[in-house]
Amino acid sequence: MKTFLKLFIMLFCVLSFAQTTVKGKVIDDKGLPLPSANIIIAGSATGTTSDFEGNYTLTTDLNPPFTIKISYTGFETKTEQVTSNNQTINVTLIEGNELDEVVISASRTPERIFESPVTVERFGAREIKNTASSSFYNGLENLKGVDINTGSLTFKQVNTRGFADFNNGRFVQLIDGADNSIPALNIVIGNLVGASELDVKSVEILPGASSALYGANAFNGILFIQTKNPFDDQGVKAYVKTGFTSQDAAGENEYYDVGFRGAHKFSDKFAAEINFSYLKGTDWFANSEQDIDTPGGTRQSNVNFNGLNxxxxxxxxxxxxxxxxxxxxxxxxxxxxxxxxxxxxDFDAESVKADWTLAYRPWGDDFEISYNGRVGVGSTVFQATNRNYLDDFFFQQHKVEIKNDNFFVRGYVNDDDAGNSYDLxxxxxxxxxxxxxxxxxxxxxxxxxxxxxxxxxxxxxxxxxxxxxxxxxxxxxxxxxxxxxxxxxxxxxxxxxxxxxxxxxxxxQNPDFSSGSSFQDESKFYHVDANYNFSHLIEDIFDLQAGGSFRENSLNSNGTIFTDNNSGITYNEVGAYVQIQKELVDERLKLTGSGRFDKNELFDGFFTPRFSVGYTLGEERNHNIRTSVQTGFRNPTSQNLFLGLDVGSAILLGSAPGNPERFERNVFLSDGTLTTLNGSLAFNNAYTATSAAIFAATGDPSVLEVGNLNPVMPEQVTSFEVGYRSQLFDKKVTIDVNGYYNTFRNFLASEVVVSPLVGSVLDASGVQALAAGNSQAFQVTTNSDADIESFGATTSITTKVFGDFNIGVNYTFSDFEFDQDSDPDFRPGFNTPKHKVKASFGNSELFKNFGFNIAWRWSDSYFWQAPFADGNVPAFNTVDLQINYSIPSIKSNFRLSASNLTGNEFITAIGPGPVGSIFLFSWTINNL
Incomplete structure (x- = not known):
């Protein structure tokens, strides 16, 4: 027995000595605690995070000595040596500026914004915490070069560099690398069914053409949302926001937004998390009775009145x-x-989102296998060719990913269900x-x-x-x-x-648009992509990475949106890319070259290269200049290809092979006889809409022009960009300037043609049919022959004044040119103001535990042009304000915020209701 007891004591001692504990506190250079700071053992995935007061405890099986890394978003990372058990290591992190922050979107590899080869905007944890907007997503509109068009209270469409509307297929949104678009629409409906605010780690926006790395539709830019990993960010966090919205038309209405995040690392090998959020409010009432067709017209003055709303x-x-x-x-x-x-x-605005992650690290290092499920249900008004009420619109995504620091392979499926949605x-x-x-x-x-x-x-x-x-x-x-x-x-x-x-x-509830308005959809797509970074194998030569992707689209609207009355429609896309990056001249010169080949089964393949040069100057390496040539392409969306929808004023038709012929409808001619209308008329028997309108006004058949359309092709862009970044006065002043010039080929745009239902456009029979009213208008996405160019510039300066007051100002210029004579019916839809100015002023620690931030935006007037309606958007300015107070003893932050504080209502597009004000009180527990 004594021998057994001795052996037990010896074993206990060995086990005890095998456990090393390190503890301490993480603070900033002002002495304030940094909650949720990461403390990780160098070269492993073992680590912990600091609590609300900055305290941490790290336990490991490693024996000293070893190194730990302490990091916090927006601060410079610090390393410390652990030399003994039960050692106390208190760490002070120095706050960096926005150019010191690390991004991954520009080159698919971590790098400082300062050294990024192309323009990139970042919205990190610090900006999310201090935003004056009602949510992190709304706060993105304060970034330079970023447009956010407000379609409703819960639906905002992000875009950069013009040419977009709410049905924006030119801009991609990724959440942890997975496309968040709706399969039927090929667009993202804002953050209605996206990421929870508590789970967002950072947001990056890459403006402009990015197809060389990200493939089709990365045309105007990409928005990357990175969420928190349950291995790195643990615990229970929650928030409650309550208040009201205020609008002249809708009055004052209650607003609620609650969220919860729970994450736990069960061991060095297994971690899990769950997120949930719920938002409910009243949408901005759209009650404009302006006459779309006759400026200034009213129901009383115009017998052919067509009111906007x-x-x-x-x-x-x-x-x-x-x-x-x-x-x-x-x-x-x-x-x-x-x-x-x-x-x-009823203008109900509602969003319910939930997602969950199971993560497994079989060897306790950076190799990770994870599953993420994401579901969302929302109600909002969505504007495309018509205005639609998305009622209980359902979206789900399921993703499996295998990754480590050098590679990833992920596969996911996106699935949507239109719910009880209908066309207004x-x-x-x-x-x-x-x-x-x-x-x-x-x-x-x-x-x-x-x-x-x-x-x-x-x-x-x-x-x-x-x-x-x-x-x-x-x-x-x-x-x-x-x-x-x-x-x-x-x-x-x-x-x-x-x-x-x-x-x-x-x-x-009736999906037949001849007598009902419900649209049905259960479309989905399957996507797989992979990337491998070979740099660790050939680091003395250059950095090399390669990857590819495959997507299969499956459309199923039961004939309510697409020409899939008899069966579903499927088509696929495949792509592959490679990127080489090399640093020279004492790591001051960075050369990056990349290229990608993509093939949609309906079109020829496309090669999209990108080349950039960045050079860092100055003894302190505080100046950086960059230049790049980028290319991009955009495949026509599922709607462009397979649409078959009669919206009254015209038939919306896709031009994929065989699609026009699948659209048929029986119609009565003016003499009462019945005939069959076929979509192929738009391509082989049509007049231009402009000449048909002149004929209707004059009766002169000589003005008629044949307007037979060609099947749609992908559009392409070549973008030239230059930029300059600098950090001055000990990094207290940051300057970032860039300019771009784009040229387009085969620009995708909607065109309207008018087809005689009987007769031919090649002889008098077509004229006779047109005169008798026996005609049909078709709206088809096609490629413009016009020479189209766009150009612009952005500049920003941020600094600290009066000690710790942060101030920032940015300016964006955007414009375009095209040859209207070469394509009289071309509608460019640039849809962005020529001039925008944004400014912010705040102090995160005006006095102990109290901070504030105020943001001001001014937008120039511009002409909005979209399928639903055209019109002038007046210039506007708006002010957002927030004040916050933290109580560390209860791990809570309280905040009062006001969006559009002055109450000057404004619009960003023609059709949606004017944006009013949002006044909120929020209570956040255990976050930041």
Whole structure:
């Protein structure tokens, strides 16, 4: 027994000595604690993080001596030697500036922003904490060169360098390397179903063409969201935001946003985390009644009124033609009475997001196998060709990844479900039709107009009388006198009544757009990509990395969006790239060359190279100049290729091989005969929209021009960029300037053509069909022949004043040119102001535990051009403010914030409601 006890004591001593404990505190150069700082043993994945007061304890099986690395985002990393057990190591980290921060997007490898070969913007933990906006995603609009178009309270579309709208297929968003786009739309719907604020580690934006490394559609730029790893960032964190939104049209409405993150490292080999957030508010009311077609027009002044946020009035006809040519009926178009947008949606804005990660490191080092699942359900108003209400829109992504410091292989699937979503335009149209057919309504209108004219009324009064009769607002006798009392017929459906609600429910649940407005979609895509960095094998020669990707798209809308009535549509894309990077001249000169080849099964392959040169000057290496030539290409989106949707004013049609022929519809000609409309008419029997409009106004057939379209091809861009960065006065002043010039080929743009339903555009039969109203407009994405160029510049300066007050100012210039004469029907849709100025001023520690930040933005006026509507966006300026106070004893931060503090409502596009103000109180626990 004594022998056994001795052996047990010896074994216990060995085990005890095999455990080394290091503890201490991490603070900044002001003496303030740095919570969630990383303390990692050099050369391994073993580590821990500091708590809310900056304290940490690290336990390891290693025996001293060994080295630990202490890092915190926005601060310079520090190394310390552990020489004994139970050693106390207190660390003070020195705050860097934004050019010292590390990015990975520019070259797919970690490097300081200061030495990045191309322009890159970063929004790190420090910026997320101090943003004056209501969320980290909204705070991105304070970065230079970044445009954020506000479509609704919960949907904001990020873009850089122009040429985009809400249906933006030119800009890519990645969360931990995985594309966050919706399969059916090929676009990202902001952060509606994206990353939780508590889980975001940093955001990087790479403006401009980036196809050489990231493939198709990395055309205007890429947004990278990096989330926290459960091995590195552990514990339970939560926030609650509550307050209200304020808008003239909507009034004041409650706003809630709550979030939770839990992460735990069970051992050096296994860790897990879960995130959840929920947001609910009232969307910005869109209630503009401006006339889209007749500037200054109103329902009272224009019988063919087409209100911006009024739906159902898109249905219009020439009443003389509809009357059979009666001379007493004027030769004018008349539209039906529509419904305001607030009659067709409750403007509920809601977002529910959850994601979870299981991470396994089988050898306890940097080799990691992980699974991440991400789901989201949201409700918001989305504007594309029409305005749509995304009601309970569902998105899910499942990703498996294997990686270490030198490689990754990841595969994921994105899947969406439209839920109860519906088209607002067709909701208004088909509620009207459910009550009274177009033929009956216009017949009643024409009869009443004739009756009023015979009764001696002038034309304006006759139109008002005719509309009242057609809408059955009153009864009339045989002499045309208005009768008092109840009407005999059923009046036009009135919002708020049971009859209206029953019809609304029936229409919004019906996917047939001839009588309903629901759109269905269960599309998905599968994606695999891989990268290997060979630099550790050939580090004395140059840095080399290579990779590739494969994607299969699977569309399934049951014919409500795409021409997939009979079966789903699938197509795939594949690509591969290589990059070489070399530092010379005492590591001052950095040369980077990369190239990528991509092949979509529907098109020829494309090679997109990039070459950049960066040089660091000065004895203190505090000046850097860079220049680059980049290329990019963009494949047409799934909608560009396979769309088949009648939106009333035109048929939206994709031009993939075989797609136009799949779109067929039976239509009645003006003489009552039935014919079959086929989408191929847009490509082999069409007039240009411009010449058709002139013919309609003049009746002169000589102005008509054949406008047969060509199948769409990918578009390409070549971008030239120069830039300069500097750190002056002991890094207290930072300057960053860049300029770019882009040239485009085969620019993707929508074009409208008008096709005769009978006859040929090559002879008089086509003219006759057009004159009789037997025609159909098609809107197709095609390639412009116009010479298109865009150019711009950004500059920023940040510094500290009066001690620790941070101040920053940036300016962005953007413009473009194109040859309109070479393509008269080309609509560029540049959609960005020529001038933007942004500024911020704040102090994270004005006094102990108290900080503030204020941000101001000014945007020049610009012309918005998009499928839904065109118009001038007025110049605006807005102010955001936040003040915060931390109480370390309860590990909490309290904050008051105001977005658009002055209440000056503004718009960033034509169609959405004016942006009002958001006032919030938030309580965050255990974060930062």
């Amino acid at each position: 009024v739906f159902g009035d898109e249905v219009s006809t020439n009443i003389r033609a509809a009357s059979g040519g009666l001379g007493i009926i004027p030769d004018v178009n008349v539209s039906r009475t529509g419904y305001n947008e607030q009659d067709l949606t 335009v067709f909701t208004g149209i088909n509620i009207n039709r459910a009550w009274k057919s177009d033929q009956q309504w216009f017949g009643d209108y024409i009869g009443a107009f004739a009756l009023a004219t015979f009764g001696g009324q002038n034309e304006g009064a006759a139109h008002a009388f005719a509309r009242g009769v057609a809408d059955e607002d009153f009864d009339i006798d045989a002499s045309g006198n208005i009768l008092t009392g109840e009407v005999d017929g059923v009046r036009r459906l009135i919002p708020g009544t049971p009859e209206f609600q029953q019809t609304f429910d029936r229409v919004t």
